[in-house]
Amino acid sequence: MLKDGQGLDVANADAKAIEALDFLREEWLVFGKRFDGFMAAADAEETCALLPVLAANLVLSMNSVDGRALGAKYLARARILSKGIGPRERAWLDATQAWLDGDADKSLAIHEKMVAEWPRDLLAGKLGQLHAFNLGDAEALLRIGEHLIAANRDNHFVWGMHAFGLEECNRLDEAEAHARRAIEMGRNDPWAHHAMAHCFEARGRLTEGVAFLESVSDCWADCNSFMYTHNWWHQALFLIDLDRTDEALALFDSRVWGVWKEFSEDQINAISLLTRLELRGVDVGARWADVASYLEGRLHDHFVPFLDLQYLYALARAGKPSVTEMLASLEDRGEQAKPFEREAWADCAVPAAHGLAAHARGDHAEAARLLGQAMPHLRPIGGSIAQRALFGAIHLDALIKSGWNDAALKILQADERERPTVPATKRALADLYRKLGRAEQAMTADYQAERLARQYANA
Numbered sequence: 097m098l099k100d101g102q103g104l105d106v107a108n109a110d111a112k113a114i115e116a117l118d119f120l121r122e123e124w125l126v127f128g129k130r131f132d133g134f135m136a137a138a139d140a141e142e143t144c145a146l147l148p149v150l151a152a153n154l155v156l157s158m159n160s161v162d163g164r165a166l167g168a169k170y171l172a173r174a175r176i177l178s179k180g181i182g183p184r185e186r187a188w189l190d191a192t193q194a195w196l197d198g199d200a201d202k203s204l205a206i207h208e209k210m211v212a213e214w215p216r217d218l219l220a221g222k223l224g225q226l227h228a229f230n231l232g233d234a235e236a237l238l239r240i241g242e243h244l245i246a247a248n249r250d251n252h253f254v255w256g257m258h259a260f261g262l263e264e265c266n267r268l269d270e271a272e273a274h275a276r277r278a279i280e281m282g283r284n285d286p287w288a289h290h291a292m293a294h295c296f297e298a299r300g301r302l303t304e305g306v307a308f309l310e311s312v313s314d315c316w317a318d319c320n321s322f323m324y325t326h327n328w329w330h331q332a333l334f335l336i337d338l339d340r341t342d343e344a345l346a347l348f349d350s351r352v353w354g355v356w357k358e359f360s361e362d363q364i365n366a367i368s369l370l371t372r373l374e375l376r377g378v379d380v381g382a383r384w385a386d387v388a389s390y391l392e393g394r395l396h397d398h399f400v401p402f403l404d405l406q407y408l409y410a411l412a413r414a415g416k417p418s419v420t421e422m423l424a425s426l427e428d429r430g431e432q433a434k435p436f437e438r439e440a441w442a443d444c445a446v447p448a449a450h451g452l453a454a455h456a457r458g459d460h461a462e463a464a465r466l467l468g469q470a471m472p473h474l475r476p477i478g479g480s481i482a483q484r485a486l487f488g489a490i491h492l493d494a495l496i497k498s499g500w501n502d503a504a505l506k507i508l509q510a511d512e513r514e515r516p517t518v519p520a521t522k523r524a525l526a527d528l529y530r531k532l533g534r535a536e537q538a539m540t541a542d543y544q545a546e547r548l549a550r551q552y553a554n555a
């Protein structure tokens with residue numbers, strides 16, 4: 097039996113199939129976009145089940161109805177080729193079937209077992225981490241990284257993968273050390289750059305973040321649209337917090353939105369960035385209408401709640417009547433949720449969706465009430481800490497605008513403790529202190545905001 101480049105047995109494979117599998121692994125790990133050749137190889141494959149089953153995973157990761165239909169076809173093809181396959185390939189079939197069936201928790205469990213048994217199977221780790229990410233399960237993200245790194249210490253991609261799990265578990269120093277090690281071993285590692293961005297973001301290390309991302313951004317030219325637009329999205333977040341909102345808006349136009357407007361990941365990067373800009377008072381013009389025009393087909397998607405909530409907010413900000421249909425559809429989805437996903441869909445997504453719609457139409461009291469209900473259940477909707485912070489920011493805005501001062505103050509003070517470098521946080525605190533009659537604290541916060549802003553302007 098032939099082995100792949102990671103030394104793993106591959107049943108029913110010839111040299112060409114092995115070459116295709118090795119190419120796919122490397123291209124996936126570097127977040128490349130040259131997948132056409134692999135898909136053609138999977139289409140033409142007549143013996144090796146691993147090619148179509150991996151093709152199924154690739155299209156399922158698109159989070160689209162078409163991707164799901166195509167994924168089912170590839171999986172069916174893999175089953176036809178499954179005679180004589182080994183336990184690892186069997187596990188791939190089972191994990192993929194579970195994903196198609198909407199049992200992401202089962203897919204995650206299978207991938208976790210796979211990396212325990214075959215820690216050289218880096219795509220099993222990659223897919224496992226994707227499911228963990230979509231389920232908001234930072235601990236699973238980390239466990240998978242631990243299995244992988246023990247068996248792949250010479251592979252910089254694995255250091256980057258582990259770094260992200262560490263960051264999502266708030267082990268920031270270790271995360272940064274792992275990401276830096278990855279980049280020392282191999283500079284062209286966009287996922288390690290991304291892990292670094294998260295480390296800077298978590299502590300509000302804004303100028304360092306901007307300089308670092310700028311210094312490695314040349315590596316992203318060959319990235320697929322998810323990684324390209326997402327790393328630039330991170331750069332835009334730093335710029336917003338540095339009061340450089342004009343530059344962030346320019347990045348929206350030049351890098352974040354426009355690469356692949358039909359793709360879920362590009363869409364949520366765009367939505368999240370427009371929202372954050374608006375929350376800082378930026379007029380984003382006709383951009384909502386453009387983004388929303390790509391979302392009308394997603395009203396009944398319901399792949400990951402984290403995605404749905406952002407689609408819904410964009411539709412609402414663009415004033416699309418279809419928001420009502422999506423809200424009703426989300427309520428149905430909440431009612432049909434399986435036990436493992438009840439908290440995400442029923443306890444979080446449904447009230448959050450109504451809260452977001454309320455915020456979008458300017459009903460801040462209702463938004464504050466509903467988002468307040470949803471926020472304690474936010475983690476399992478999926479996404480990263482930095483991405484989910486969007487909902488916290490909208491909730492905070494609703495609290496401030498509806499005069500819920502005590503609750504807003506608590507959140508702002510916590511924000512300031514975690515990220516003491518953001519002038520906008522200090523200014524919001526100053527406004528709130530003034531409303532509460534705490535003049536001295538307001539003056540201090542204003543002074544600090546001004547000092548920070550001056551420092552950034554002179555940098």
Ligand SMILES: [Fe+2]
Nearest residue numbers: 290326480482
């Ligand atoms: Fe990120």
